[in-house]
Amino acid sequence: SQQGEEDxxxxxxxxxxxxxxxxxxxxxxxxxxxxxxxxxxxxxxxILIRSNEREKHSxxxxxxxxxxxxxxxxxITASRAADTASYFCATRSTGANxxxxxxxxxxxxxx
Amino acid sequence: DAGVTQSPTHLxxxxxxxxxxxxxxxxxxxxxxxxxQVLGQGPQFIFQYYEKEERGRxxxxxxxxxxxxxxxxxxxxxxxxxxxxxxxxxxxSSLQPSGISYNxxxxxxxxxxxxx
Numbered sequence: 389s390q391q392g393e394e395d396x397x398x399x400x401x402x403x404x405x406x407x408x409x410x411x412x413x414x415x416x417x418x419x420x421x422x423x424x425x426x427x428x429x430x431x432x433x434x435i436l437i438r439s440n441e442r443e444k445h446s447x448x449x450x451x452x453x454x455x456x457x458x459x460x461x462x463x464i465t466a467s468r469a470a471d472t473a474s475y476f477c478a479t480r481s482t483g484a485n486x487x488x489x490x491x492x493x494x495x496x497x498x499x
Numbered sequence: 500d501a502g503v504t505q506s507p508t509h510l511x512x513x514x515x516x517x518x519x520x521x522x523x524x525x526x527x528x529x530x531x532x533x534x535x536q537v538l539g540q541g542p543q544f545i546f547q548y549y550e551k552e553e554r555g556r557x558x559x560x561x562x563x564x565x566x567x568x569x570x571x572x573x574x575x576x577x578x579x580x581x582x583x584x585x586x587x588x589x590x591x592s593s594l595q596p597s598g599i600s601y602n603x604x605x606x607x608x609x610x611x612x613x614x615x
Binding site: 392423428429430431432433436476478484485486487488489490491492 | 503532534536538540541542543544547554555557587589591603604605606607608609611
């Protein structure tokens with residue numbers, strides 16, 4: 389079974405609005421990463437947040453991590469049509485040899 | 500520099516057949532991981548190899564096997580294909596094994612396998 393669950397499963401917003409996606413996970417982690425996937429192709433790494441960090445920014449992306457609630461959120465500000473994609477959170481447990489991916493949020497940004 | 504490359508891009512097989520998928524990591528990367536992504540789901544870990552040795556295995560049947568070559572490229576083999584094996588197979592490369600705290604994985608475009 390998958391480690392993480394994303395919420396919502398699908399999100400549709402107007403261009404210029406902010407998009408927030410949430411991720412919950414089950415076990416202790418070393419870090420949490422967010423990936424983007426266009427049209428069922430390869431995954432693009434967006435941002436990584438370590439377990440001892442609470443917030444991280446990268447351009448229009450803001451990620452928060454609450455290890456007590458085992459949850460993370462990804463905020464995309466001032467969305468663009470080109471942001472339309474599926475977004476996945478992925479966790480790595482300490483010493484683990486793989487990433488556990490969530491189920492993904494399908495974001496549609498309407499021009 | 501070239502990213503992670505995978506071949507073929509698309510593949511159609513019938514039940515019971517065998518398939519081999521190939522992956523070339525980014526130059527200098529010694530670790531390769533394989534993931535299966537069924538339509539509508541997130542990727543699921545199949546294998547990780549580092550320096551030609553298996554470093555991790557996900558919950559997949561023995562029909563799935565892989566290997567890594569001296570040039571760090573890798574093959575994923577699936578025997579006795581089932582309809583449920585239809586998926587996007589993703590390869591990811593990294594500098595070191597994933598046990599390192601921060602070790603970004605770079606994903607290839609994937610091979611889409613359809614089993615009829």
